[in-house]
Amino acid sequence: MATHKLLLLPGDGIGPEVMREVEKIVGWFRKRGVGFETETDLVGGSAYDAHKVSITDAAMARADAADAVLFGAVGGPKWDGVPYEVRPEAGLLRLRKELGLFANLRPAICYPALADASSLKREVVEGLDIVIVRELTGGVYFGEPKELVTLENGQQRAVDTQVYTTGEIERITRVAFDLAKKRRNKVSSSEKSNVMKTGVLWRQVVSRIHKAEFSDVALEHVLADNCAMQLVKNPKQFDVIVTDNLFGDILSDIAAMLTGSLGMLPSASLGAEDPQTGKRKALYEPVHGSAPDIAGRGLANPIAMIGSFGMALRYSFGLLDEADRLDKAIANVLAAGIRTKDIAGPGMNAVGTQDVGDAIVKEL
Numbered sequence: 001m002a003t004h005k006l007l008l009l010p011g012d013g014i015g016p017e018v019m020r021e022v023e024k025i026v027g028w029f030r031k032r033g034v035g036f037e038t039e040t041d042l043v044g045g046s047a048y049d050a051h052k053v054s055i056t057d058a059a060m061a062r063a064d065a066a067d068a069v070l071f072g073a074v075g076g077p078k079w080d081g082v083p084y085e086v087r088p089e090a091g092l093l094r095l096r097k098e099l100g101l102f103a104n105l106r107p108a109i110c111y112p113a114l115a116d117a118s119s120l121k122r123e124v125v126e127g128l129d130i131v132i133v134r135e136l137t138g139g140v141y142f143g144e145p146k147e148l149v150t151l152e153n154g155q156q157r158a159v160d161t162q163v164y165t166t167g168e169i170e171r172i173t174r175v176a177f178d179l180a181k182k183r184r185n186k187v188s189s190s191e192k193s194n195v196m197k198t199g200v201l202w203r204q205v206v207s208r209i210h211k212a213e214f215s216d217v218a219l220e221h222v223l224a225d226n227c228a229m230q231l232v233k234n235p236k237q238f239d240v241i242v243t244d245n246l247f248g249d250i251l252s253d254i255a256a257m258l259t260g261s262l263g264m265l266p267s268a269s270l271g272a273e274d275p276q277t278g279k280r281k282a283l284y285e286p287v288h289g290s291a292p293d294i295a296g297r298g299l300a301n302p303i304a305m306i307g308s309f310g311m312a313l314r315y316s317f318g319l320l321d322e323a324d325r326l327d328k329a330i331a332n333v334l335a336a337g338i339r340t341k342d343i344a345g346p347g348m349n350a351v352g353t354q355d356v357g358d359a360i361v362k363e364l
């Protein structure tokens with residue numbers, strides 16, 4: 001039996017509360033013969049309290065050795081005064097950097113039971129299931145020169161520079177096509193090749209990789225402004241959207257709002273493929289933060305964290321049937337009206353974090 005090594009980093013605030021529900025689900029699959037090995041370690045404020053760092057070298061080594069890292073959330077007012085280098089968020093930044101996580105995956109899924117909570121009409125979003133693949137380590141956020149200078153005439157001048165290399169585009173393109181093959185076999189590549197040189201290169205590279213390695217997957221090119229419009233008009237036309245750092249930042253927030261609460265949104269960050277094993281470094285985390293305002297009260301919605309584990313099943317472990325089964329269990333629990341306060345409709349009784357986890361296990 002293959003074993004899948006998971007490192008759990010619950011973190012701070014509601015992180016440990018929602019991670020506990022994931023552990024129940026891991027336990028359920030393990031009892032039915034799926035080989036999960038789990039370890040748990042500290043990150044963020046809880047690591048600072050114990051070790052005066054935001055993540056220890058030992059935890060980093062465990063993350064590096066794991067097949068997937070599940071990350072809860074970090075931070076909170078308790079650590080507002082800690083030195084900048086060891087602030088809770090530094091733990092996540094170190095993980096991203098040292099694991100080389102250059103691809104950020106943000107799904108937008110609309111469960112039929114929650115379609116009325118969307119800002120769009122039910123028929124536009126019901127059953128929506130798309131993923132935005134955002135390049136995370138290059139582009140205009142990091143390109144040089146980057147400066148804000150005062151000119152001789154007293155005016156100021158600001159410069160940001162968008163830079164992409166062939167290699168950076170190739171690797172994010174491969175992530176998107178690999179993903180599409182585990183889904184509905186369609187990639188939409190989004191850039192502005194009509195006005196940007198980086199867009200021209202992006203389109204060329206995506207087309208070349210498609211032709212050489214993934215010609216069985218459908219590819220379309222969509223200009224980023226049109227893509228934003230289409231996401232709001234008819235989001236179900238998409239499967240996987242691949243785009244750069246800046247456009248991905250914007251498009252993934254649009255996609256998130258198609259589907260409702262922060263407590264529902266999972267994400268993944270993937271790194272380079274190991275040429276020997278074919279495995280990618282991967283970190284899965286909910287989009288939400290540590291939510292100090294509700295922490296410790298059993299109110300947090302665990303579905304974003306559970307959905308992040310579902311992404312690990314699908315994209316790190318290739319357990320597609322198990323991932324489908326988990327998705328279906330979540331959908332059924334929502335349809336039965338078992339919901340935390342953030343997604344309970346008017347006149348509905350809200351239940352606690354643990355009730356949702358228990359109900360999902362029961363559905364499984």
Ligand code: ATP
Pocket residue numbers: 014074075262263264287288289290291292293294299300301302304340342
């Ligand atoms: P970050 O830590 O990334 O800066 P933030 O402070 O912007 O995040 P969160 O900590 O995610 O935001 O919380 C924003 C709001 O959403 C809060 O009111 C919080 O209670 C609510 N919220 C976040 N996650 C959940 C959840 N899983 N269930 C219910 N409510 C949530």
Ligand code: MG
Pocket residue numbers: 075289290291292
């Ligand atoms: Mg926060």
